[in-house]
Amino acid sequence: MPKPKNKQTDPPRYPLRYLARASLPALLDSLRAAGYRCIGPQLKEGAVVYAELDTVEQLPRGVHDQQSPGEYRTQASEDERYFAWANGPQAIKPWLFAPRESLWQVARDEHGRLRFRETSPQVTPLAVIGARACDLAALRLQDQHFLHGAHPDPYYQARRESLFIVAVQCSHTAATCFCASTGDGPRAERDFDLALSELNAGYVVETGSQRGASVLAALPLAAATAAQRDAARQQSERAARLQTRALPGRNLRDVLFANLEHPRWDEVAARCLSCGNCTSVCPTCFCHAESEQPALDGAHSEHVREWDSCFTQGHSYIHGLTIRAETRTRYRQWLTHKLGSWHEQYGRSGCVGCGRCMTWCPVGIDITEEASAICGEGT
Amino acid sequence: MKPKIAVHKFSSCDGCQLAFLNAGEQLLTLSELVDIVHFVEAGPVAPDEQVDIAFVEGSITTPHDVERIQRIRSQSHYLITIGACATAGGVQALRNLVDGQQWINAVYASPQYIASLATSTPIAAHVKVDLELWGCPVNTRQVMAAVRALLFGVVPEIRRDSVCMECKREGNVCVLVAKGQPCMGPVTQTGCGALCPHFGRDCYACYGPAENINTPALVNRFAGLGLLPEEIARRFLTINNAAPAFVDAARSVQP
Numbered sequence: 001m002p003k004p005k006n007k008q009t010d011p012p013r014y015p016l017r018y019l020a021r022a023s024l025p026a027l028l029d030s031l032r033a034a035g036y037r038c039i040g041p042q043l044k045e046g047a048v049v050y051a052e053l054d055t056v057e058q059l060p061r062g063v064h065d066q067q068s069p070g071e072y073r074t075q076a077s078e079d080e081r082y083f084a085w086a087n088g089p090q091a092i093k094p095w096l097f098a099p100r101e102s103l104w105q106v107a108r109d110e111h112g113r114l115r116f117r118e119t120s121p122q123v124t125p126l127a128v129i130g131a132r133a134c135d136l137a138a139l140r141l142q143d144q145h146f147l148h149g150a151h152p153d154p155y156y157q158a159r160r161e162s163l164f165i166v167a168v169q170c171s172h173t174a175a176t177c178f179c180a181s182t183g184d185g186p187r188a189e190r191d192f193d194l195a196l197s198e199l200n201a202g203y204v205v206e207t208g209s210q211r212g213a214s215v216l217a218a219l220p221l222a223a224a225t226a227a228q229r230d231a232a233r234q235q236s237e238r239a240a241r242l243q244t245r246a247l248p249g250r251n252l253r254d255v256l257f258a259n260l261e262h263p264r265w266d267e268v269a270a271r272c273l274s275c276g277n278c279t280s281v282c283p284t285c286f287c288h289a290e291s292e293q294p295a296l297d298g299a300h301s302e303h304v305r306e307w308d309s310c311f312t313q314g315h316s317y318i319h320g321l322t323i324r325a326e327t328r329t330r331y332r333q334w335l336t337h338k339l340g341s342w343h344e345q346y347g348r349s350g351c352v353g354c355g356r357c358m359t360w361c362p363v364g365i366d367i368t369e370e371a372s373a374i375c376g377e378g379t
Numbered sequence: 380m381k382p383k384i385a386v387h388k389f390s391s392c393d394g395c396q397l398a399f400l401n402a403g404e405q406l407l408t409l410s411e412l413v414d415i416v417h418f419v420e421a422g423p424v425a426p427d428e429q430v431d432i433a434f435v436e437g438s439i440t441t442p443h444d445v446e447r448i449q450r451i452r453s454q455s456h457y458l459i460t461i462g463a464c465a466t467a468g469g470v471q472a473l474r475n476l477v478d479g480q481q482w483i484n485a486v487y488a489s490p491q492y493i494a495s496l497a498t499s500t501p502i503a504a505h506v507k508v509d510l511e512l513w514g515c516p517v518n519t520r521q522v523m524a525a526v527r528a529l530l531f532g533v534v535p536e537i538r539r540d541s542v543c544m545e546c547k548r549e550g551n552v553c554v555l556v557a558k559g560q561p562c563m564g565p566v567t568q569t570g571c572g573a574l575c576p577h578f579g580r581d582c583y584a585c586y587g588p589a590e591n592i593n594t595p596a597l598v599n600r601f602a603g604l605g606l607l608p609e610e611i612a613r614r615f616l617t618i619n620n621a622a623p624a625f626v627d628a629a630r631s632v633q634p
């Protein structure tokens with residue numbers, strides 16, 4: 001087996017394999033045998049969401065999605081494929097950066113003294129099946145935020161380290177996708193353990209790690225034929241070609257900060273609900289609030305962290321003052337941070353082109369359109 | 380001496396008082412921490428006693444209510460409203476928008492026995508209110524958190540974020556985006572745990588307006604979903620009918 005030269009940028013080269021669709025259950029079995037709880041896409045409440053996956057029958061077979069700003073619909077079809085859709089409201093984020101969790105507990109002992117107790121994260125190793133290239137790009141950014149700073153987050157870290165990723169190469173593009181313009185997709189090139197390209201009767205399987213290779217060891221695989229490899233490549237290329245949206249540039253930092261008084265901020269604020277849906281579905285957004293939740297008797301208390309948003313009042317409240325009291329400055333904060341100051345903070349933009357913020361915005365505000373209006377086309 | 384608590388009722392359905400009565404073990408804890416001196420639905424009756432915290436359910440709808448709330452205010456250190464009626468007029472505040480006397484004449488055989496005001500108004504329209512707990516009904520978590528904070532001597536924290544924030548934390552699929560339902564979540568204050576969307580239906584705003592809301596944008600969106608002006612107005616006027624932000628939104632589509 002060839003050794004990886006550099007794990008980050010040059011993944012080890014394993015041969016491409018082929019798994020017949022009928023053998024997909026064997027992949028789940030193998031993951032379970034390796035100790036993973038499987039999480040996979042399923043059709044629930046009208047959307048493809050990630051949930052506990054016991055059998056392949058739960059996968060959204062034949063489901064297609066249609067997305068536009070503010071609207072998401074699925075259609076059933078006779079298609080045998082399980083992954084013939086672009087994405088749903090969640091990426092991997094909720095599985096690693098929990099929407100709500102307790103960070104510590106404090107209780108009074110018999111002398112009335114406060115005793116603090118860490119809550120250690122309860123972790124069962126997870127295998128996520130169906131992650132897309134944009135989800136992996138977002139994962140790298142969340143890793144950078146939660147793990148690579150001075151104080152790695154132990155909760156995120158415990159879950160991240162045991163995460164097994166079965167990526168799926170996109171074959172379908174939603175009208176809201178623009179990962180090609182951010183350089184994050186539609187092909188996943190790294191940071192997966194396995195990656196599947198779904199063809200009519202099975203999967204071309206790429207191996208991205210030693211763990212991936214061992215999960216494959218027990219599976220009935222064949223070598224991928226040239227025709228299968230071509231079909232897989234062509235459908236990725238097609239998915240890229242079909243993207244119609246784009247951000248006006250990869251680095252909009254300077255132009256955004258030069259346009260802090262642009263009239264478009266008022267215009268978008270007139271449409272924006274300040275509801276925070278965009279930041280909640282964004283796979284890279286990491287803002288949170290912490291609060292104390294004492295028991296009624298006052299004897300103990302829980303310190304809880306939960307997802308917050310730059311669109312809430314509390315998020316900019318400091319010492320009696322709400323810094324961003326109206327929507328104009330909240331929306332501006334979101335866009336100038338996401339597409340602007342992320343460059344200073346993390347060396348790239350915070351947008352991976354998944355389109356979730358526009359699909360799941362109740363009033364369909366389109367980040368590519370707003371960025372273009374403020375920065376000018378083709379900046 | 381333990382702090383004293385009273386629970387008073389005005390025009391309401393009594394549902395908010397269940398936030399205490401259905402609290403289970405917490406009700407026992409509460410009764411150890413405080414003296415519940417007046418709470419008719421639970422037993423104790425002492426309406427004129429001086430208390431540290433008075434919880435007030437219901438809206439002001441009769442001449443007698445107007446006097447009684449003044450008395451309660453003067454004998455209470457903190458006055459906390461519980462629920463949509465006390466905080467925003469309640470369902471019964473629909474009459475503020477029409478000729479209420481006409482309704483009384485239409486409904487009652489002997490309308491001369493009905494002594495009610497032309498309007499149903501929130502407690503804050505009559506006396507100073509220290510804290511407003513929204514919801515129809517309020518839940519146990521809200522009332523107990525308020526008591527706990529006051530016992531600690533701190534200001535109770537009330538989040539006024541949109542229901543959407545909680546809905547996403549709960550992992551619900553957005554019913555507006557995925558099903559085209561006219562969900563009020565984006566303009567409604569959090570606190571219920573995104574209960575309705577969790578069961579696949581649209582929020583009907585029982586927790587009242589969130590902070591910094593943009594009702595014209597949601598009105599537009601509802602129109603885009605095909606709702607008629609009167610249907611849009613009804614989304615805003617159901618529960619919190621004296622909440623100015625909701626009344627204005629309804630009037631903007633149906634003057």
Ligand code: SF4
Nearest residue numbers: 282351352354355357
């Ligand atoms: S900003 Fe929008 S398109 Fe970009 S990563 Fe976040 S949700 Fe996806």
Ligand code: SF4
Nearest residue numbers: 272273275276278361
């Ligand atoms: S951009 Fe859309 S999703 Fe984001 S806060 Fe505004 S209305 Fe809500």
